[in-house]
Structures are given as C-alpha cells and as structure tokens.
Amino acid sequence: MRTQADVSELDPERVRAQVNTRLTRLFNEKAADQNNPHLSVMANAIRDFVAGGKRIRPLFAAVGWQGTGGTGDARQITRIAAGIELLHASLLVHDDVMDESATRRGKPTVHHALPPFYGAPTPGRKALRFGVNAAINTGDLAAVWADQLVSTAGLTHAQRSKVMPLWHSMREEVLTGQFLDLRHTGCPSRDLDVACAIVHLKTSLYTITRPLQIGASLNHAEPGTLDACAAYGNPLGEAFQLRDDVLGVFGDTEETGKPVGDDLTDGKHTVLAALALRHTSPADRRELQRLLADPGLDHHGVTTARRIIESCGARDMVEARIADRHRQALRALETAPLSDPAKEALAQLAESCTNRDR
C-alpha cells in the first residue's frame, strides 16, 4: 500500500535537502580527513561550488526510484542522487575552465576561487595559472568522489548489475556530447544531425533519461520500464535544451543571469543555429555564419544575428519543436508503468523544464 510518506518523498524541496545534506557530510568528512590533511582546500572549493544548484538530475533519479516502488533503504537513492549531482559538478568545473568563465550562479568559478591558495606570497600570473590547473585537478577529484558515492551505496549484486552500466553509459554519453559541442563551437553549420546528437547526449540522456533509469534500476526495473523512462526523458530533454537555446539567444539577461545572447557570442552549434543557417537567405546565411564565428561579437552583431534567426522562422520552428516534444513526453507518461504520484511529478517537471525564462 502506498502511504502518504512515499508521496512526500517526491517533494522536490525534500529531495534537494536530502542530497545537500549527503553532499555536505561528504565534503566535511573529506576536509577533516586525518589520513589526508591536504584534501581540505579542494573539498571546500567543491563544497562552495556545489551550493545553489537546481538539483534537477537528483530529482529525476528520485522520481525514477519512487515511481517504481520506492522500496528498500532510502539512503541508497539519496547517495546515488548525490553522486549524480557531484559528477555534474565535476563536469561544470571543467566546463568553466574550457569556457574561461569567471562566475557561475553569481559566484566565482573554481579556477577563479583557487589562486589565493597558490604557494607564493605575492600572487601574479603564476597564481592564475595555478588556479586553472588546480581546477582541472579539483574537477577530477569531484568525479572520483561521485564515483565513490555510487559504488559504496551498498547495492546488491542484482542492483549493481543494473545500475552500474547506466552510470558508466551516462558518463560516456555526456563526455561524447561535450566533445561534439567543443568541436563545433565557434563554427556552427547547417548540420542538424550533429546539433541533435549534442542535445541527445548532453541533455536527453545525461540530464533526464539516465537519472530516471538509474533511480528505477535500484528497484530492479524491467526493460519495459527503462524504455518508458526514455520515451519520456528523450523528447523532454530535447524540449529542455531547445528552451535553453532560445534563452541563449533571446533570453533576458536579468532573468537568465547570463550575458546577452551568450550562445551567439560563444558561437554554439545549436539546433536553433542549424535551423537558421538552413532556412535563411544565402546572403543572411553568410552574414550569420560570420557573426557566429566572431569571438568578439558586439551588441550590434547580437542584434543582427537575432533578427536573422527570427525572420527566417527558425525561432518559431524551435518553439513548435518544444511544444511537440513536450506533448510526446506527456503522451509517453500515459502508458508508463510508473506510480501515479511519479507521473504527476514528471508532468510537473516537464512543464517547468519547457516553460521557463531562465
């Protein structure tokens, strides 16, 4: 019998609080490790960096677990959800190094937070270089701890044989997506397949489908249930990322907290960019291509690029795709072998992922 307590597990605030508590405990243990007293600077840097995330991946993992029975020790799912979040933090630390970003969520990125810990008394160029190198190293450490959380979650042999392949796949997929993204950043093209592959790997699988499946696998979910997770997660991930694409070009910087048109200045090879390059006039295509490849794109250039993307209909096409993928995700829920509270939570998450202004 499903009790009220089970349902309340689906409360996003509660999942966030549990994951945060687990992560804080880990960072405190590491910072105080008597066997390795030199861990503390990195442990504190990761702790500060991790604070304030939306915890969307842990949320999907928790719903996947809850929606398939939510049986067994709840500490397992909390631990694994925390591992998923920490893996994400490790990738963001590296992402910030790659993008040379100074801040994230209004706070300094790790490579900007670490230079004061350089060994020389007078900071300078060497301390900045140290910040970058130590951040690469700190990201590596966060990935090790993520793995430690997952692999010491006390899974049975049967659980392990279901969960671990998904955990490995998820990491491989996001790194492949990131590789494709890097490869085409600064040189977007009309290649819609590559743009879609990036979305599939970095968002559909990594952000939604795999966390859901990992949560469900703790309850020994059948292949049919895992397929249902994908039938919901893959289109929703696409809608989620396409919303990001639109915000990255047309978003209000006050709402998004990101620079105006940052996907344009970064020259991101998004579905939106690929569609615009396909559907605009030859003259505008050459102009847009030039603008997207310009590392020093100014406000005037952003305005021109926005005009081209809007007037050729690419923005509308993306909005139509978002609505379509959102519908697909909801339709998949109808027949999914998941509990009603889980379906309700997933429908709400689908809404908040696609209709948002930041």
Next chain:
Amino acid sequence: MRTQADVSELDPERVRAQVNTRLTRLFNEKAADQNNPHLSVMANAIRDFVAGGKRIRPLFAAVGWQGTGGTGDARQITRIAAGIELLHASLLVHDDVMDESATRRGKPTVHHALPPFYGAPTPGRKALRFGVNAAINTGDLAAVWADQLVSTAGLTHAQRSKVMPLWHSMREEVLTGQFLDLRHTGCPSRDLDVACAIVHLKTSLYTITRPLQIGASLNHAEPGTLDACAAYGNPLGEAFQLRDDVLGVFGDTEETGKPVGDDLTDGKHTVLAALALRHTSPADRRELQRLLADPGLDHHGVTTARRIIESCGARDMVEARIADRHRQALRALETAPLSDPAKEALAQLAESCTNRDR
C-alpha cells in the same frame, strides 16, 4: 603447488603484453561502438597516447596478485592492471595540459594531437583552444573507462570490499599529491615536509604501494600482507622519486628524453630543492630561490643552480636517502608474506627503480 606457469606470470614483458592487449581491445570496442559513433576520435587519441608506456603500475599490481597466490581468474588482474594504467593515462593527459607540454615519449600530447579534428575547415587559434579543451574532456573519458574496467572485473563481494576502497584511495591520493605539487611549483621553499608529502602521495602510494595492495587484495590478502606491501612500497617509492629528482636536475637529456634540468626550469618543489635551500649559504639560497622562480631560466641559470645544489651537499644527501630507502625496501621484503618469485621480482624492480639513468 606452484607451477612453472605461475612464475612466468611475473615476466614483465608478459604482463605488459597482456595489459596492452586488454587496453587495445577496449579502445577498439569503443571506437567501433554502434550505440555511440562519436566516441572514435577520443578512443583513437587515447589509444595512441597510451602506447609506449613502461606499465610500471600494472607490473606492481600483477606481482601483488601473483605473490599472494595468484589464484582465480587471471583475467581479473589483467583487467584491473589495465584499469590502473588507463587511470594513469587520464592523469597524464591532464598533466600535459597543465604543463603545456607539446610532446611525451617523443609523440604529440593529446591536446597537440586533437586540433586537426576541430570542426572548422581552416585551423587557427580556435583549433588550438579546442585541442586543450577536448584533451581535458578526453582525460575525463579515460578516467571513466579506467573505472569501468575495474568495476566490471567480475569481483566477488568480498573482493570488491577489499579492492574498491584501495582504488578510491589511490585516486584521491594522487590528486592530492598533484594539488600540492601544483601549489608549490614555481615557488619552491625549504619546506621539506611538503616535498615529502608530494613524494608520498604521488609516488610511494600511487605508483607502488596501492597497485601492489590492489593486486594482493584480489586474493583477499590479510592486513599484515597489505602492511608488508606498504613497508616495501613506501620507501621504494621515495627512492624512485628521488632518483627522478636527481635526473630532473643533473640528468643527461640524451638519456632522459627530457629537456636539460627541467625540474629547475619548471621550478619544482622537490626534496632535492628543499634540501638545497636548507643547506646552502644565505646568499646562494637567495640566488637559488630566484633561479627556481624564474619561468625563463636559461642554460647559464641551470648551470648556476646545479652548482649550488651540488656544492651544498644536497645532491649527496639525496643519493644517501635513495640508498637508505632502497635498503629499507629490501629489508621489508625479507619478512613479507609473499611468494619467493614475487620477492625476487620486487627486488629486481627495486633495483631498476633506483638505479637508472632515465
């Protein structure tokens, strides 16, 4: 009964060949993965990078396994030894990014090999930046695969409970050592404790003791056996690293394949540097400190630094330490609960680690 076949497992060439075969199989599988066709560029880059290493860590893991019985499925130890080597490769890929090294073992580093795969037809500054970012990403992927090899080695619950904590510790330790190393590179000091901590974490534990213990743990080695591995591995690791320190300052570039006095030009905070700064005259100390902090150190500077380090007796002190730690390691072998062929192999490895010119 110990058979001849068991002994031949200790043949370093055979261990290398088995590990290489396992790694090649992994890279080929990944490059041909139908589910993820975009893995191939990174798989090939890692394959090319991994070729040609000395496989010293797999060797210690194999001896640890063989010396404690070498029972069970030999594919387990091969798989785990390959995982240890691949973890090392992932760290070297990041290390080369940190050091901005163009070559390793006479071949291009990963961030120098990847720029041709950038998406734009005309390579340029963006392609170089892509190389660095994609190398960070490729190192991350190699670490995931390393973990995959270890965690899918088919260990029993009892084996896992012994092996995995060591695997996690080893990764945590090497990243802590690397953090300390980065923190003090370019600003070496008289702090001998920090120099020794770097050696302990990056070489004693990571290169020798943990691989040995991991190999032994596959055979459910008792705590006493693991202690014996440390009693041998920790001093030998120190001797190994101190030999590196001497070669990094006084080595013949024809033999080492590295630039003349690269530890000096990099400003490494080694035990050798710390001892020299402690034991030289105040005037020479100021001069040495200045030279070691100079990123543009020239041939004349290298010669001066060498003279100071040699004349204050620091080189002799380090040589005496190497001899002492080597003796300690051999003494630990006398009472170690390991098989005779393993002890013989470890004595030979101790010799080759400490008396070498590259």
